[in-house]
Amino acid sequence: MKLSDYAKSQGISYRTAWHWWKQGLLKGHQLPNGTIIIDVDSSNHIRETACIYVRVPSVEDQDDLDRQANRLTEIALAKGYGVKRVVKEVASGLNDHRKQLISLLKNADYTVLMIANKDHLTLFGSDYLIILLDQLGKKVEIIEDINNQSEDLVPEFMAALRIFSQKIYGKSMTKLQVSHLLSEFQKQFAPEEH
Structure with missing residues (x-):
């Protein structure tokens, strides 16, 4: 399977797949014309696909969105997850009409939801959402930044x-x-x- 096709099938960018191949995480070979062919077997397929949700309460904290997103993406890739998408939102944790979060909860194309802090999901009642997502077959991973x-x-x-x-x-x-x-x-x- 071509590297580009593999990347699409795993929900990752071509560049990420290329980095994985260069690091030896994916088995394959390169043709004389430069095309990279990935050996398709069970060891190359990423079993979990992650969706990363990051939120800040105000526009003043917008820089923190990118920092959170990059950090969680690195952690997801280190765990071997395919990153399906990164969802960024500027909204209060009290707001229960957050378009990005609602869209994310309605979508079924990921198996792991990664958040930096439980409060980023919602300030109150996040445990209920975590239980519900678990019932739907989605694991919630909270990467707490205690500091x-x-x-x-x-x-x-x-x-x-x-x-x-x-x-x-x-x-x-x-x-x-x-x-x-x-x-x-x-x-x-x-x-x-x-």
Whole structure:
């Protein structure tokens, strides 16, 4: 089977398949004209196909999307998964109308869902989604980044505060007003240093 056909059948890019062949992960040979032929047997077929879901709560954190996506893609490939697709979304974990996540949950072309943190799936009730996906034959792998957990919750909290404040006070509340509310909240409820 040609390397390009193999890549399509595994849901990976040609470049990824080529790197795997160069690293000796795929058995095959190269014809004099340069075409790479992969020996098709059970050891060359990747059994699991992964879909990677990354989310950040606000546009200010957009750079973190690419960092998460690259990190999870590297981990998936190291585990031998074929990466079907990478889904990136900018939305609050409280938003239950996330188009990318809904599309992902409706799709059946992957066996593993990889997320950086359970809270990235949804802030509340993610265990229910994980149980449901398990019943549908999909494994959820959470690659927890312990160092960033507390940092991740601050933008989520700000987004939640903004949503609830807008519901209470109207849509005219600005980010500056929300930031002011958050700083007042932190002053009032922060643990006292002795």
